[in-house]
Amino acid sequence: MRILLVKPKPRLETIRKLRAIIFLEPLELGYVAAAVPTGHDVRVLDLRLSRRPARDFVRVLERERPEVVGLSGYTHESATVKALAAAVRRILPRTRVVVGGHHATVLPADFDEECFDAIVRGEGCAPFRAIIEAIARGDGLDGIENVLLPGPGFDAAAAARMPVYPDLSTLPVPRRDLWDPSPYQCIWPTEEHPPWKTIFPQVALVRTSFGCRMDCSFCMVPSLSGRRHLTRPPEDIADELASLAQDHVYFCDDETFLNEAHARQVAEAIAARGIRKRYFAWARSTTVNRRPELFRLWREIGLDAVFLGFEAISDADLDRISKHSTVADNERAHAALREMGISVQAGFMVNAGFTRRDFRNLRDYMRRMPPAQITCTVYTPSPGSPAWHEERSRYVCPPFALHDCMHPLTETAIPRREFCREFAALSAAGASRNPLRANNARFPVRDIVRIVWAARGYAGALRRVWRDY
Ligand code: B12
Numbered sequence: 284m285r286i287l288l289v290k291p292k293p294r295l296e297t298i299r300k301l302r303a304i305i306f307l308e309p310l311e312l313g314y315v316a317a318a319v320p321t322g323h324d325v326r327v328l329d330l331r332l333s334r335r336p337a338r339d340f341v342r343v344l345e346r347e348r349p350e351v352v353g354l355s356g357y358t359h360e361s362a363t364v365k366a367l368a369a370a371v372r373r374i375l376p377r378t379r380v381v382v383g384g385h386h387a388t389v390l391p392a393d394f395d396e397e398c399f400d401a402i403v404r405g406e407g408c409a410p411f412r413a414i415i416e417a418i419a420r421g422d423g424l425d426g427i428e429n430v431l432l433p434g435p436g437f438d439a440a441a442a443a444r445m446p447v448y449p450d451l452s453t454l455p456v457p458r459r460d461l462w463d464p465s466p467y468q469c470i471w472p473t474e475e476h477p478p479w480k481t482i483f484p485q486v487a488l489v490r491t492s493f494g495c496r497m498d499c500s501f502c503m504v505p506s507l508s509g510r511r512h513l514t515r516p517p518e519d520i521a522d523e524l525a526s527l528a529q530d531h532v533y534f535c536d537d538e539t540f541l542n543e544a545h546a547r548q549v550a551e552a553i554a555a556r557g558i559r560k561r562y563f564a565w566a567r568s569t570t571v572n573r574r575p576e577l578f579r580l581w582r583e584i585g586l587d588a589v590f591l592g593f594e595a596i597s598d599a600d601l602d603r604i605s606k607h608s609t610v611a612d613n614e615r616a617h618a619a620l621r622e623m624g625i626s627v628q629a630g631f632m633v634n635a636g637f638t639r640r641d642f643r644n645l646r647d648y649m650r651r652m653p654p655a656q657i658t659c660t661v662y663t664p665s666p667g668s669p670a671w672h673e674e675r676s677r678y679v680c681p682p683f684a685l686h687d688c689m690h691p692l693t694e695t696a697i698p699r700r701e702f703c704r705e706f707a708a709l710s711a712a713g714a715s716r717n718p719l720r721a722n723n724a725r726f727p728v729r730d731i732v733r734i735v736w737a738a739r740g741y742a743g744a745l746r747r748v749w750r751d752y
Pocket residue numbers: 293298305306307308309310311312314315353354355356357358359381382383384385386388389403405406407408411488490494502503504535536537660665666686687688689
């Protein structure tokens with residue numbers, strides 16, 4: 284069979300404008316493709332690369348006439364995914380349409396529509412393989428674990444239970460041969476940038492673990508993982524890293540170092556194999572403070588930067604979101620990482636209740652920070668998280684379209700247009716602390732043009748957010 288796996292192009296300008304700064308491989312589709320039994324022809328179509336995604340999708344459907352189309356999507360892409368599925372139904376009525384990904388996992392009922400044949404929840408490899416085998420045999424798709432069937436028999440009780448993640452050692456090696464790696468790049472700030480090297484290297488996305496043991500109120504990962512932190516065998520990770528063409532690796536874990544013994548074994552496997560790459564990973568400040576020696580070890584094997592979720596600038600606000608860390612923890616971890624030569628990406632969240640004074644306080648705090656790449660999002664709990672259940676009855680917009688962590692979804696304390704202006708101004712304030720700027724890094728002129736253009740475009744998109752309601 285011909286199988287087409289598709290990543291949609293986000294509709295929101297806020298996400299589209301991120302592309303010039305960070306644009307990562309469609310790894311989820313690489314995994315699902317790797318699970319397809321041999322003998323079938325699989326193709327990955329990343330519509331984010333297309334200027335006219337709807338037209339290009341139709342052209343590919345007409346030219347290739349796939350028997351199965353697999354669609355992926357985040358919550359804010361729900362409407363786009365449905366439109367793509369409807370196009371398949373219209374053009375190729377006999378083609379099976381399978382949807383998976385984060386939105387299908389947490390809110391499968393949203394895809395209980397005629398244009399879908401199956402909704403895959405959670406890790407997609409085993410279910411997708413079973414679906415392909417069933418279609419190839421001419422069987423129905425009922426009875427496959429973590430798969431729901433749309434229509435009158437839609438199992439609402441099963442939809443309300445979170446799927447269980449498999450043992451990560453059972454996962455196949457993702458099929459990166461299905462895309463050209465060159466467009467997948469992201470900004471790579473370091474404490475000491477090698478002179479005249481690009482700050483936008485090609486980047487591979489690699490998973491070493493899944494899940495989180497914490498219970499931050501705004502995140503759905505703890506409910507999805509059952510507060511377990513599952514890990515991949517260190518040797519599998521080292522094999523995958525050794526096979527990569529890219530020198531730069533972005534770890535797409537919820538927290539790479541939460542299982543300290545595992546993180547150490549991965550570092551040791553990388554060192555033993557003599558793999559020389561640069562790494563970016565996410566960590567909690569409390570993990571850094573508890574195990575600074577682990578980060579020192581990772582620094583030796585190439586850890587350049589760490590994302591720390593600072594989130595807020597008061598302990599009371601951190602308590603309110605069950606972050607289980609303090610402002611002092613964040614500052615200590617920031618200083619410790621920089622002292623080791625590891626650059627910090629600091630993530631802050633603003634919330635709809637922010638007053639002018641709250642914005643000013645956060646801006647002032649950022650300006651006083653030691654160098655960090657600062658990113659800001661709007662506190663919008665992910666569907667499935669405890670805070671989402673509590674907050675969603677107060678949403679002032681349709682449920683999913685604006686769920687990109689850039690749009691306030693409840694009423695704002697100051698007029699929405701002003702809120703957006705203030706939020707955009709935070710990005711500009713944050714940019715002044717970027718280590719590349721603070722350390723006078725030298726990089727190619729084309730990168731300077733790109734960063735100025737990207738920052739302008741992004742700030743403009745943030746200022747215009749109020750128009751989307
Ligand atoms: C890395 C990452 C990113 C990267 C982008 C990754 C990429 N490939 O482009 C960056 C940092 C840029 C990013 C940005 C954003 N992200 Co993000 N991100 C992640 C993270 C940490 C890992 C995702 C990942 O790559 N996983 C590895 C792959 C292999 O696993 P997977 O995506 O889960 O896919 C598996 C299954 O879902 C399933 N599956 C997926 N697709 C399909 C399709 C079919 C047909 C089938 C059968 C199965 C299937 O099988 C896959 C293989 O195992 C997750 C957290 C998490 N735990 O997942 C958040 C997460 C996905 N992000 C999230 C959000 C909200 C965003 C942003 C909106 C935030 C923002 N404003 O910056 C943007 C949106 C970007 C966009 N293009 O839309 C949310 C999504 C919530 C939701 N319900 O939609 C998550 C879950 C974080 C959270 N805790 O809430 N993100």
